[in-house]
Amino acid sequence: MTDLDALARRLRAELGPDQVITDRQELRTYECDGLAHYRVVPAIVALPHTAAQTAAVVKACVEARVPFVARGSGTGLSGGALPHADGVLIVTAQMRRILGVAPEDERAVVEPGVINLQVTRAATPHGYYYAPDPSSQQICSIGGNVAENSGGAHCLKYGFTTNHVTGLQFVAPDGNLVRIGGRAEDPPGYDLLGAFVGSEGTLGIATEVTVRLTRLPESVRTLLAAFPGVDQAGAATSAIIAAGVVPAAIEMMDALAIEAAEAAVACGYPAGAGAVLIVELDGPAAEVAAQFDQVTALCEQSGAFEIRIAADDAERALFWKGRKSAFAAVGRISPDYIVQDGVIPRTALPQVLRKIDDLAAENGVRVANVFHAGDGNLHPLVLFDDGVPGEAERAEATSGAIIDLCIEYGGSITGEHGVGADKAKYMPRMFGDDDLDTMQLLRCAFDPDGLANPGKIFPTPRLCGERPGRHRAADAFPDAEVF
Numbered sequence: 001m002t003d004l005d006a007l008a009r010r011l012r013a014e015l016g017p018d019q020v021i022t023d024r025q026e027l028r029t030y031e032c033d034g035l036a037h038y039r040v041v042p043a044i045v046a047l048p049h050t051a052a053q054t055a056a057v058v059k060a061c062v063e064a065r066v067p068f069v070a071r072g073s074g075t076g077l078s079g080g081a082l083p084h085a086d087g088v089l090i091v092t093a094q095m096r097r098i099l100g101v102a103p104e105d106e107r108a109v110v111e112p113g114v115i116n117l118q119v120t121r122a123a124t125p126h127g128y129y130y131a132p133d134p135s136s137q138q139i140c141s142i143g144g145n146v147a148e149n150s151g152g153a154h155c156l157k158y159g160f161t162t163n164h165v166t167g168l169q170f171v172a173p174d175g176n177l178v179r180i181g182g183r184a185e186d187p188p189g190y191d192l193l194g195a196f197v198g199s200e201g202t203l204g205i206a207t208e209v210t211v212r213l214t215r216l217p218e219s220v221r222t223l224l225a226a227f228p229g230v231d232q233a234g235a236a237t238s239a240i241i242a243a244g245v246v247p248a249a250i251e252m253m254d255a256l257a258i259e260a261a262e263a264a265v266a267c268g269y270p271a272g273a274g275a276v277l278i279v280e281l282d283g284p285a286a287e288v289a290a291q292f293d294q295v296t297a298l299c300e301q302s303g304a305f306e307i308r309i310a311a312d313d314a315e316r317a318l319f320w321k322g323r324k325s326a327f328a329a330v331g332r333i334s335p336d337y338i339v340q341d342g343v344i345p346r347t348a349l350p351q352v353l354r355k356i357d358d359l360a361a362e363n364g365v366r367v368a369n370v371f372h373a374g375d376g377n378l379h380p381l382v383l384f385d386d387g388v389p390g391e392a393e394r395a396e397a398t399s400g401a402i403i404d405l406c407i408e409y410g411g412s413i414t415g416e417h418g419v420g421a422d423k424a425k426y427m428p429r430m431f432g433d434d435d436l437d438t439m440q441l442l443r444c445a446f447d448p449d450g451l452a453n454p455g456k457i458f459p460t461p462r463l464c465g466e467r468p469g470r471h472r473a474a475d476a477f478p479d480a481e482v483f
């Protein structure tokens, strides 16, 4: 009997037989996240229902010296929840209770498996909502959002997940339940909350999250502006921000992304547009009205040939439908695609988009661009056909070269999708060995045995000391199939 068999029996005894999966066919359900070209079948899947059960699973892993990986809804796009072949995948999706909504404190307390949009649904009757809104918000979990420090269209004005989490309970990698932060603002001491948010499951497993709620704005106004091309749309974005207006969102789609969205959801964007901007303003009605006129004028001055103003919630939803469905929509115009995620300074948008076009032409692939223009967070979608020999490699080369462009222009290798398994290889392009070793010191302070989500974030094996028997990150994916 292997150690893993013994571990599975222990987990069944502690959690219940229905909460532990070892059947190979059933395990395959969990072999990848949203980045489906990396696949590893886990040895065991555990489905805890409570924080105490999650702690029991981690404790059992620690005692058996078996690595574990947290998974929420599995929508991640960097392979963060890619399982370990000899490890336990701990799925928090069953922990879906909203434990409390406290409008008087502007807080909600939720379990990690709660779906992002459910927080807003619970808060809306009280006049509040949860501001971070990834396009996957109908399915992604708050635990995953915390681990990835997820962003969304409205993070331009309201900030990323890290600005909306004030407290956490989590299972530390030694199996103990700990609390950091709470309902109050800004606790003294080291900012452990800031370290945990964005740590991609490498510092522990969140089991309860206290989030900040935001008051619903008095007024929301949305426009869709069509431009001949991305240069004009980029110029409009810069002009709006330079004028001192901070919209709730400025989103851009280029011609190919529009074509895909039309094919998928018939969003009816203006014909002939080389690029569209969705600009949304929110706040006090008088302020929104004044700034909306200003934004409309700036779009016209930058070359918009058609501007539509959402007359009601239905039309506003239609504007957003095209944008929010864009990733999946690309499947209508290409059998395969890579979703890239990088950041550049907003002012570099026109140059970088032109260079992406050049790269696509050089490599003989198409690239659709759909992104959070306001904060310079690009999402180039590199289209390819895996059935055509060499095309996947050319797409991968284009995607990597786009990341180099982002760094060259003073940006970063990821805006919001995280490093995970996929981008670990790009970390040395941004960080020197000293930087990476310093990050590793932090990781070791939480997880000296390297059992929590090994093989993610860091490009090369890094150990917390050389004690024998410690898990080596180099062994993290011995059986990974890369498709």
Ligand SMILES: Cc1cc2nc3c(=O)[nH]c(=O)nc-3n(C[C@H](O)[C@H](O)[C@H](O)COP(=O)(O)OP(=O)(O)OC[C@H]3O[C@@H](n4cnc5c(N)ncnc54)[C@H](O)[C@@H]3O)c2cc1C
Residues within 6 Å of the ligand: 033, 034, 069, 070, 071, 072, 073, 074, 075, 076, 077, 079, 080, 081, 092, 112, 133, 134, 135, 136, 139, 140, 141, 142, 143, 144, 145, 146, 147, 148, 149, 150, 151, 152, 153, 200, 201, 202, 204, 205, 206, 207, 327, 328, 416, 417, 420, 453
């Ligand atoms: C169509 C589509 C659109 C998207 N749009 C956006 C977007 O606009 N903005 C954006 O930021 N992202 C976006 N994403 C990416 C993804 O939805 C986010 O990264 C999301 O936060 C992942 O949540 P999840 O529950 O699916 O996490 P998973 O994919 O299950 O896990 C992601 C990471 O979190 C860790 N993790 C999960 N739960 C926990 C926990 N309880 N404690 C500790 N670690 C944990 C995992 O180990 C993994 O490293 C999009 C994805 C898709 C498919």
